[in-house]
Amino acid sequence: xxTLLFFEQMLNGLQSGIMLFLxxxxxxxxxxxxxLINLAHGSLYMIGAFAAATVAAASGSFLxxxxxxxxxxxxxxxxxELVVIRxxxxxxxxxxxxxxxxxxxxxxxxxxxxxxSFPLYLDVPALLSGPVTLPGGIQYxxxxxxxxLVGLAVAVGLFQLxxxxxxxxxxxxxxxxxxxxxxxxxxxxxxxxAVFALGAALAGLAGAMVGAIQSVEVxxxxxxxxxxxVVIVIGGIGSIKGALVGALLVGFVDTLGGVMLPMVFGxxxxxxxxxxxGSALASMAIYVLMAIILIFRPSGLYxxx
Amino acid sequence: MTDALLHVDQVSKSFxxxxxxxxxxxxxxxxxxxxxxxxxxAGKSTLIKQIAGGLRPDAGRIMxxxxxxxxxxxxxxxxxxxxRTFQISSLxxxxxxxxxxxxxxxxxxxxxxxxxRPVMKDQALRVRAENALEQVGLSDQSGALTGExxxxxxxxxxxxxxxxxxxxxxxxxxxxxxxxxxxxxxMTGFLDGLREKAPILLVEHDMDAVFALxxxxxxxxxxxxxxxxxxxEIRADPDVRQAYLGDEVSA
Amino acid sequence: MGRExxxxxxxxxxxxVVSVSAWMGDEPFLITLATRAAILALAAVGLxxxxxxxxxxxxxxxxxxxxxxxxxxxxxxxAQSYAPLIEVPFLIEGTKSMPVIWLVTVxxxxxxxxxxxxxxxxxxGVYFIMITLAFGQMFYYFAISWPxxxxxxxxxxYVRNGFPGLNTLDPLQFFGLVFxxxxxxxxxxxxxARSPFGLALNAARQNxxxxxxxxxxPFRLRLVxxxxxxxxxxxxxxxxxxxxxxxxxxxxxxxxxxEFIVFIVxxxxxxxxxxxxxxxxxxxxEHLLSGVSEFWLxxxxxxxxxxxxxxxxxxxxxxxxxxxxxx
Numbered sequence: 001x002x003t004l005l006f007f008e009q010m011l012n013g014l015q016s017g018i019m020l021f022l023x024x025x026x027x028x029x030x031x032x033x034x035x036l037i038n039l040a041h042g043s044l045y046m047i048g049a050f051a052a053a054t055v056a057a058a059s060g061s062f063l064x065x066x067x068x069x070x071x072x073x074x075x076x077x078x079x080x081e082l083v084v085i086r087x088x089x090x091x092x093x094x095x096x097x098x099x100x101x102x103x104x105x106x107x108x109x110x111x112x113x114x115x116x117s118f119p120l121y122l123d124v125p126a127l128l129s130g131p132v133t134l135p136g137g138i139q140y141x142x143x144x145x146x147x148x149l150v151g152l153a154v155a156v157g158l159f160q161l162x163x164x165x166x167x168x169x170x171x172x173x174x175x176x177x178x179x180x181x182x183x184x185x186x187x188x189x190x191x192x193x194a195v196f197a198l199g200a201a202l203a204g205l206a207g208a209m210v211g212a213i214q215s216v217e218v219x220x221x222x223x224x225x226x227x228x229x230v231v232i233v234i235g236g237i238g239s240i241k242g243a244l245v246g247a248l249l250v251g252f253v254d255t256l257g258g259v260m261l262p263m264v265f266g267x268x269x270x271x272x273x274x275x276x277x278g279s280a281l282a283s284m285a286i287y288v289l290m291a292i293i294l295i296f297r298p299s300g301l302y303x304x305x
Numbered sequence: 306m307t308d309a310l311l312h313v314d315q316v317s318k319s320f321x322x323x324x325x326x327x328x329x330x331x332x333x334x335x336x337x338x339x340x341x342x343x344x345x346x347a348g349k350s351t352l353i354k355q356i357a358g359g360l361r362p363d364a365g366r367i368m369x370x371x372x373x374x375x376x377x378x379x380x381x382x383x384x385x386x387x388x389r390t391f392q393i394s395s396l397x398x399x400x401x402x403x404x405x406x407x408x409x410x411x412x413x414x415x416x417x418x419x420x421x422r423p424v425m426k427d428q429a430l431r432v433r434a435e436n437a438l439e440q441v442g443l444s445d446q447s448g449a450l451t452g453e454x455x456x457x458x459x460x461x462x463x464x465x466x467x468x469x470x471x472x473x474x475x476x477x478x479x480x481x482x483x484x485x486x487x488x489x490x491x492m493t494g495f496l497d498g499l500r501e502k503a504p505i506l507l508v509e510h511d512m513d514a515v516f517a518l519x520x521x522x523x524x525x526x527x528x529x530x531x532x533x534x535x536x537x538e539i540r541a542d543p544d545v546r547q548a549y550l551g552d553e554v555s556a
Numbered sequence: 557m558g559r560e561x562x563x564x565x566x567x568x569x570x571x572x573v574v575s576v577s578a579w580m581g582d583e584p585f586l587i588t589l590a591t592r593a594a595i596l597a598l599a600a601v602g603l604x605x606x607x608x609x610x611x612x613x614x615x616x617x618x619x620x621x622x623x624x625x626x627x628x629x630x631x632x633x634x635a636q637s638y639a640p641l642i643e644v645p646f647l648i649e650g651t652k653s654m655p656v657i658w659l660v661t662v663x664x665x666x667x668x669x670x671x672x673x674x675x676x677x678x679x680x681g682v683y684f685i686m687i688t689l690a691f692g693q694m695f696y697y698f699a700i701s702w703p704x705x706x707x708x709x710x711x712x713x714y715v716r717n718g719f720p721g722l723n724t725l726d727p728l729q730f731f732g733l734v735f736x737x738x739x740x741x742x743x744x745x746x747x748x749a750r751s752p753f754g755l756a757l758n759a760a761r762q763n764x765x766x767x768x769x770x771x772x773x774p775f776r777l778r779l780v781x782x783x784x785x786x787x788x789x790x791x792x793x794x795x796x797x798x799x800x801x802x803x804x805x806x807x808x809x810x811x812x813x814x815e816f817i818v819f820i821v822x823x824x825x826x827x828x829x830x831x832x833x834x835x836x837x838x839x840x841x842e843h844l845l846s847g848v849s850e851f852w853l854x855x856x857x858x859x860x861x862x863x864x865x866x867x868x869x870x871x872x873x874x875x876x877x878x879x880x881x882x883x
Contacts, residue, residue, distance in 0.1 A: 037682050087865055093682060094613045098821055099864045101814045105857030113851045226693050226810065229686040237682060276703055283697035287690050291675050294687065298678045357769075383771035395769070397762040408759050411752050412770030417777075423750040470770060 007138050009259050010252070015144050017251020018151030022206035023228040024235070024243040025158060026199025032175040032238030033195050036085065037093055039100035041203055041228070042221025043107035048073040048204025049211035049220060050111060053120040062125035066208050073204020074197040081196040086189070104222070112218045119217035122208070147209050154202070155244060162240060171195060175238055227254075230290050236303025245301060250286050257285040308334045310504055311356070311474050316365030318351060318528075325351040326362065327528040331506075333474060338500050340507045340515045343525035344548070349508050350392070352525065353478055356506070357389050358382045370473060383412065388472025388503070392479045394459040398452040402443060402462055405451055406434040409469030437468040441495065457488040464495070475503050481511040493517055516540075524548070560876035564829040567872075568742075570836060572735060579728045587727040588799070593839040594734045595795045600819040600831030601741055602788030607817065608826035609749060610781040611761030612677075613685045615813050616692030619672070620665045620786040622699065622808035624793025627661045629705060629803035632713045654719040654733075657794055665790025666783050673782040677775055689810060696808035710804025717798055724798075734795055738832075741788060746828050748784075757781050789816075818860055824870030833871045 023045060030038050051072035056065030084103060088096045128143040162168040170191055173181045182188050207221065214220070231250050235242025262278025269277070293301065311333035318326040325348045333339050343349055354360040356367055358379035367375045374382055383389070396405050407424065410433040411417055424430065438444045441461040446454065454462065460480055467475060480496070481489050493514050499505060500520075509515050515522065516536050523533040526548045532539060539545055571590050578586035599621050606612040634641050634650025641648040651657060676687045700708045716724045724730050748754050760767045760774040767774050797803045806812065815838070823834030838856075845852035867874060 031682065037685065084861065084865075093685060094607075094817075094821075094825075095864050095868075097613060097615060097685060098817060099861055101818070102857040102860040102864065105853045105860070109851045109854040109857070113854070222810065223693075226689055230690050233683055233686050233690070276701070280698055280701040283701050284694050287694035290687070290690055294675060294679065294683075299683070378773075379768040380771050380773045383769055389769050391765075391769075395763055395766045397759045397766055399762050400759065404755065404759075408755060408767070409770045411755060412767075412772050417752045417756045417772055418780075419752045420754075421744075421747045421751060423747070424752040424755045425750070427752070466766075466770065 004138055005259075007136070008140060009256055011140055011144065011148070013252035013255035014248070015148050015151075015251070016255055017248040018148055018155070019206045019210055020224070020227055020231055020251055021155060021244050021247035022151060022202045023224055024231040024247050025155075025240055026202040027225075027228050028232045028235070028238055028240060028243045029171070029195055030199050031232070033171055034089055034174075034192050036088060037096050037100070038085070038199075039097060039225065040080065040103040040107065041199070042223075042225030043104055044073045044077055044200040044203040045207035045221035045224055046111065046216075046218065047076050047107070048207035049122065049216040050115060050120065051204070052208035052211055053122040053216045056122055057120075062123070062212075065122065066205065069204045069208035070201045073207070074201040077200025078193055078197045081193050085196060086192075089192075108218050115218075117218070119215035122211045122216050124212045143212065150205075150209065154205070158202075158240060167191075167194065227286070230286055232300070234290055234293050234300055236300030239300070239302040242300055242302035249289070253285050253289055254282075257282040261285070310335055310370055311506065312368040313352075313356060314366045314368060316352070316355060316362045316367065318355060318360065318363050324528050326355065328365070329525070329528070329530055331523055331530065331533075333504050333506050334521075335504055336500060337520040338496065338505045338507055338518050340509055340519035340522045341525060342509060342512075342515060342522060347525045348528040349525055350478070351528075353476060353508055357387065357476055383470060384415075386470070386473035387476060388467035388470050388474065389476040390460075390463040390467050390478060390480055392482060392508075394456075394463055396451050396459060396462060396466070400451055401447070402438065402449050402451060402454070403434060403447045405462060406437050406465050406469055407431070409437070409466035410434045413470045433469050437465040440468060441465045442491075456483045457485070457492075460484060460488075460492065461495075472503050475499070475505040477505055478508045479510060480507070481509060481514050489514060558876075560827070560872065563872055563876045567829050567833050567836070568739075571832075572731075575728060575731045575735075584727045587731050589839060589843060591727070591731045591734050591799055592796075593836045594731070594738050595792050595799060596816075596819065596839065597832040597835035598734075598738050598741060598795070599789045599792035600816045600823075600835055601738070601745060602785045602790075602792060603816045604785075604820050604826070604828075604831045605745060605748065605788070606778075606782050606785035607820060608830065609754060609761065610757050610778055610785075612778060612782060613817075614688040614782070614785075615685050615810070615817070616672075616688035616690070617785075617789055617816050618808055618810070618812040619688075619692045619695050620669060620789040621793035621796065621812065621816075622695055622805070623665050623668055624661045624790035624795075625797035625803045625807045626699065626705065626793075627664050627790070628657050628717070628794040628797045629711050629713060631657050631660065632717055633705065633711060636714065652715070652717045654717045654724070654798070657717060658791055661790050661794040662787045665793075666787040669783045669786025669790075670779070672786075673779045677778050677782065689813070692808060692810055692813055696805050696810070699805035699808055706804065708805060710802055710806075713797065713801045713803070716801060730799070734799075737791070737795070742828065742832070749828065753777070753780070818856075820870075822860070822863060822870055824872030825868075827870070827872045827876075830870055830872055837871060 023041065027038060027041055030036055048069035052065035052069035055068035056062050080103065084099060088099055124143045128146050130142055131139040132142040132145055134140055162171060170181060170186050174191065227250060231246040232243055234249060235246030258279065261282045262275045265274035265278045309332040313329055313331040316326055316329045329352060341349055351360065355362050358377065362375065366373055369385060369387060372385065374385060377385070397408065407430055410430040411424065414430060435444070438447060441464050443458065443461050443465060446458060451459065451462065464480070480492055484492055489511065496505060496518055507519065519536060521533060521535060522539045524531050524539065524545050531548060532542045532545050534542070571594055575587045575590045578590070603614065603617045606614055630641065631650045632652050635652045641650060672691050676684055679687060705711050718724055719733060722729050722733065756767060756772050757777045760777050764774040793807060819834035819838055820831050821834065822837055823830035823832065841856060845855055863870065
């Protein structure tokens with residue numbers, strides 16, 4: 001494989017990894033602070049994408065669409081937290097899974113009711129629609145590069161938030177001892193709503209940005225959600241650093257695997273078998289990776305235990 | 306030495322810089338109640354966990370009836386005859402009292418891999434379970450839900466389940482905790498009679514019970530055993546007085 | 557008879573009563589619907605052993621359903637085309653005999669359940685939930701990208717498989733076959749719940765530490781439960797494939813895994829007949845509501861949410877009251 005292709009795939013892997021990180025960070029925060037497993041996170045991703053598509057089409061501005069995505073997702077997140085999620089903190093995981101699964105049904109079908117079954121289109125902003133020439137002569141789509149940069153910026157911002165601000169301290173304290181921070185006078189309910197809305201906003205942002213390269217349709221969130229679960233299992237639940245490492249790992253393995261495995265098989269068998277077998281195995285690659293990591297580290301790379 | 310059923314041999318455990326267990330040597334002899342006392346934070350729970358099997362020592366061995374059990378898992382130690390009760394009652398809360406003791410009897414009998422016969426019809430298990438309940442005085446609570454028992458009754462149930470294992474040795478972590486005056490008296494009387502069946506290593510804070518029951522006492526301070534002896538010897542020991550008893554106990 | 561036993565009897569006879577009435581009224585569609593409910597019930601009964609009794613929240617149990625379906629599909633399609641599965645190192649030909657297919661399905665499902673169980677049961681809590689979900693997805697994507705058996709479009713099996721002595725194409729006879737399997741499985745599960753194994757497994761769900769201190773190993777108990785559970789759900793998958801004469805990757809989907817759990821919770825978790833009640837209720841709702849609105853799943857979601865938040869005992873809990881401990 002040419003170096004050019006390799007670097008392009010690496011960048012694609014980085015891009016998909018960083019978007020996964022936005023999903024995984026929200027999930028792992030929500031689990032770390034509130035002890036809640038949230039299946040509806042994929043729906044928040046979808047809501048972000050739909051909001052972006054609608055607002056961008058109406059206003060002609062992609063940026064406005066992005067802002068709308070984060071606002072809509074955060075608002076939806078806050079609403080869901082206040083009405084439903086709140087009642088689940090004390091419940092066991094099964095109840096949380098079921099209730100959030102119910103939310104997926106309601107939100108997905110609700111979106112389909114509002115927007116119909118056909119996908120919406122979100123256009124890449126004209127400014128970024130061309131390629132960019134990187135050092136080394138590699139041509140790479142400007143938009144994807146922008147996604148990577150935005151994602152990295154958000155990651156840095158998140159680490160700063162968690163590490164340096166007061167709310168960050170509350171979050172970190174909440175992760176280790178929920179009862180203690182309540183005893184110290186922190187307003188738990190506001191903190192929880194804020195954390196949930198933050199996670200939702202991240203998901204919405206990811207949905208909007210990816211929505212421009214893939215399509216905006218009902219059910220787009222769930223495959224990403226499940227990948228995000230794999231990420232936090234690999235990284236260790238509750239760890240943002242783990243989410244980043246896990247997301248990048250999964251992004252690279254998924255992207256590179258999809259390209260390289262058929263190539264590797266192409267050395268042994270004919271082209272069509274190689275593509276078939278290669279793609280089939282590539283689709284399983286991340287799960288195999290997860291299984292291997294779990295054999296040696298049942299709590300993930302950075303998890304406790 | 307030949308009389309020691311349980312021998313904790315130079316066991317040590319550190320958590321980072323904290324030496325939770327420091328070269329502890331402890332023996333449990335046939336027919337005795339051996340109390341382990343010490344101030345809070347002395348490392349009693351850590352030591353008990355290592356003996357019971359939830360925690361692996363960094364150094365040293367734990368010998369049980371001549372067998373090195375240091376590497377054995379909790380279930381294997383239970384099968385070997387190590388009975389244990391917990392500081393915070395650990396029972397199947399949705400089960401009835403009887404179901405909990407049946408569980409104990411089942412564990413001991415090794416017949417868990419049966420899929421088609423109703424366990425409640427197994428006479429051998431029932432007899433053992435009923436026996437255990439009778440010994441602790443809970444027979445009339447047989448059908449009660451464990452979650453609805455009083456604190457003292459749960460303690461007794463814990464002991465009953467341990468009894469069904471027909472253990473060679475008992476490891477009891479604060480059995481008096483939370484019991485009122487009358488409950489404590491009853492438990493003390495019960496433990497007194499129990500020592501004939503199997504020696505007891507007793508972790509306790511309740512000094513009245515300790516001095517009433519214990520044949521020997523070991524004092525654990527900052528992970529180290531600073532003294533082992535009879536009640537009188539311990540009461541008189543200056544190191545112990547200084548570290549722990551203070552002026553509360555008059556000789 | 558206790559209230560729960562009465563409710564169970566009613567639920568048990570509901571399906572055959574519906575089928576026979578439909579047969580008498582010449583409405584074969586209803587018989588098919590009842591068969592569908594019975595098969596989905598069987599799948600959920602399998603899950604209930606792991607979930608209700610064992611406390612294992614397996615969010616990927618559709619993996620076994622899919623394995624069952626694809627085992628049937630592979631065996632049957634090779635029989636249809638007269639091409640053997642493999643010739644080297646030994647000859648394996650396809651078959652269209654149901655008993656053989658079921659035997660193979662149970663073995664394959666149990667084996668895969670053993671592997672997934674060994675890997676997943678080392679973890680607990682949320683990790684376990686996510687891992688089982690992930691394994692389900694793995695098989696789903698694999699099935700999509702494997703063109704030999706239809707890939708994303710699925711594979712049709714034109715002729716229903718055969719069972720000695722029966723005309724399996726006749727809806728009522730096929731229903732009878734499925735219902736017998738369900739009945740036998742329910743009987744087996746009932747015995748299992750009351751057995752020593754059941755006592756220990758249920759105890760491990762409530763308090764694993766306690767189980768260890770009586771000398772039993774929760775991991776082994778759970779693994780065995782998971783394997784049996786996977787085998788039963790796998791069998792249901794093979795039957796489902798036969799009902800529809802069609803296999804597709806959606807049999808592996810996470811939505812289906814979620815639905816199995818929904819059946820159990822709607823019916824009453826941990827109750828022997830919970831999955832049956834839940835599956836019947838769900839199929840009924842699906843049938844009634846989809847005529848009313850295209851977006852009927854919103855109502856299902858709302859009902860599920862209300863049940864989870866306010867009516868935890870499910871249908872059987874509401875009808876039969878508290879569970880009676882067997883003594």
